[in-house]
Amino acid sequence: MEPIHKISKTFVPTVQILMEDGTLNGSPMPKLSNQQIVEMYKTMVLCKIFDDIAVKLQRQGRIGPYVTIRGQEASQVASSFAMDDSDWMFPSYRESAAMIARKVPLKNIFTYWMGDERWAGDAANGNNFPVAIPVSTQIPHAAGVAFGAKIKGDKVASLAFFGDGATSRGDFHEAMNFAGLFKLPMVFLCQNNQWAISVPRSRQTASETIAQKAVAYGFEGIQVDGNDIFAVYKVTKEALEKAKNGDGPTLIECVTYRLSDHSTADDAKKYRTQEEVEFWKKRDPIDRLRLFLEKSGLWSKGDEDKLIRECEETINAAIKEAENAKPPSFEDLFKHTFAEMPWFLKEELEELKKAYDGKEPELTNKVEKIEGSFP
Ligand SMILES: Cc1ncc(C[n+]2csc(CCOP(=O)(O)OP(=O)(O)O)c2C)c(N)n1
Ligand SMILES: [Mg+2]
DSSP states (O other): OOOTTOOOOSSSOEEOOBOTTSOBOSSOOOOOOHHHHHHHHHHHHHHHHHHHHHHHHHHTTSSOOOOOOTTOHHHHHHHHHHSOTTSEEEOBTTOHHHHHHTTOOHHHHHHHHTTOGGGGGOGGGOSBOOOBOSTTTHHHHHHHHHHHHHHHTOOOOEEEEEETGGGGSHHHHHHHHHHHHTTOSEEEEEEEOSEETTEEGGGTOSSSOSTTHHHHTTSEEEEEETTOHHHHHHHHHHHHHHHHTTOOOEEEEEEOOOOSOSSTTOOGGGTSOHHHHHHHHTTOHHHHHHHHHHHTTSOOHHHHHHHHHHHHHHHHHHHHHHHTSOOOOTGGGTSSSSSSOOHHHHHHHHHHHHHTTTOOOOOOSSOOOOOSOOO
């Protein structure tokens, strides 16, 4: 088996800037102010604490099954910081950190994991699409929006997040072909976290890298250290600029690692070694940036303690808001998929109302019982 940490230099350029010990390796830095770097650090810590609390809420039965982000904060936060608000973001189920960085209200993210999809219709979410649970299906949607932007002449790009496993599905290849052919303003951002539930990267594809797949579709692929906030930011920023200048799509492979279980319904100890996890813990994206900030005199222990307290307060307030949200109505179940409700959904809505004599059942956002092992 190939060593899972291998970053290939065979077919595609590889970008690394920030080393594991918090030093810079001399590669060109992206244009970022100290304030922006600190902001990215603070966002990554917020995401880490959000993740930790979300797992606890699931164990307490207060949210349904939850998908963890631990280890992938740099890939998601740095790429989100590289986007403009007007760009479109298409997440899978593992993109809570990207949603947080893109300022989707925390309350909305919690209500989603409580099983309430009304959040998808909230204008406060900005240009961020709802979570796609079926693997890879968000990628053609992103290509469609990029196609629309190109036709309309809007200077915006779309960015689709997906995993290494998603590259084995047809939707990925269809979107890549379409985007290459029509030179769409799009970024394909693969977080290669080495696993698709229990299937390792080595069993996913015979390609040495995921990035090189772009070559077959006529555009650039680039591999980047996904635990290096500077490298991810630089590469994504350049790819978005290129897209918006009419020079076509880019496939970015962020080489990273899922430090936690696949989801709260998984036990990763059953299929991977502790040694492997330890190897990647030493490459933690948050620790690495904190070391850099400390060495640069931009961060102290006092700052860290204050930040943790603030994050916990913010998250607890959002949980309260989500748990006290008004339960969804019959109508909410049928809204949001189409701009205008089609006749067949209207009929179903009427049937449902009739079945309950027009009285809404008592629904609650609190999950009483957790069933199944989804997703
Ligand atoms: C179409 C489809 N098939 C199967 C599943 C079950 N499933 C959920 S996550 C997952 C693995 C995806 O792995 P990857 O694309 O690497 O993303 P990661 O979970 O590692 O972020 C699978 C097979 C699904 N959600 N959708
Ligand atoms: Mg994966």
